[in-house]
Amino acid sequence: DVAEPLTPVLPDGPREESLQFVSELKDPSCSVDVSAVWWAAAGGRELRVVTASESAVSLWEPRAPCCWARVHTWRLPEIPVIQIVPLPDTCNLVCVALGELEIGEIRLLLYSSETDSFKHSLVKTGNIKAVVGLKDWRLVSSSRTMQEQQVEMVSLSETGGSKDWQTLMPPEETVTAFAEVEGMREALVGTTAGNSIVVWNLKTGQLLRNMHVGYSYPAFICHRAYSDSGLLFVVLSHPHAKESESCGSPAFRVVAFNPRTGRSAGVMFSCVPPGPAGRYLEGDVWDTAGAAVLTSGAVAVWDLLRGRCTAVLPPGPAGHWALARWAAGGAVLLAGRRDGTVQLYRY
């Protein structure tokens, strides 16, 4: 458990921020996702790691110094786990999406103090295309039948049930991702398969805006949104983007939208460092920090407002990185390998 020295490969001079190795855990199963959750502990709450394999989800608690112990495993043998859905500001709760090819159901995994036992409960079934957890124990998902698309928000109860449902007006195109607008409890944005940004009023269910952003950067998905000075800023990524001569291989982009006019302008562009790093595969955003797994097996971190790569975790002899997730308000990066290894880094 000695801090591992890093050799970041940076495109433009010395790093200003860096990643500092903190600890490692190893799940014996192949990882499909990793996340961090707050969990009640003596005298307060503590950050715990959640690892997901195809048939089980495990909760890990910190044991000093720098060690992790698995405290519970929820067995989910019927349908493969696809992803963990982060629920901000919750405690003692894990949300997972299960399915084959696409999400077929969403479940809550939790500890019940009433029965002093761990349990899981079904929240939603369907052909679910996108799901996001919002503040205040809310979950939004889009699902599609042959005839129509359904977008719904559910309010979750602390016992794992669903308290209240709100239907949101669906856009014509399939919704690919959602992001809550930070600081605006009733505003939600989504990206669509038709290269649009859509905006909803969560209280009324109204679809307020459908803003097309052109086909220059196809198949983007939204990670984060906030409103400032009358503009809506959205952080996008391009999971299937190819390298172009003018701007290299794109990872994240910050775009400003004027919701009144539907016009947009690029604010900042974050590229994969030149060299053998490869292309963007998948990533996570917290505040102004973006982290992504690249096709080379490295994890790269960017300051999104400056468009600058600040650190790179190269693939080690033990294998390629496959997962990169932020935890604890962006202060901790979880990097995961398919073999079940998860390393925590302080950023």
Add this chain to the structure above:
Amino acid sequence: CSESDLGPISLNWFEELSAEAPP
């Protein structure tokens, strides 16, 4: 980006669009 690129900006865009959009 400037206001001329993006058109007239309103600080109350969310409330205004909610009032204008179909219920």
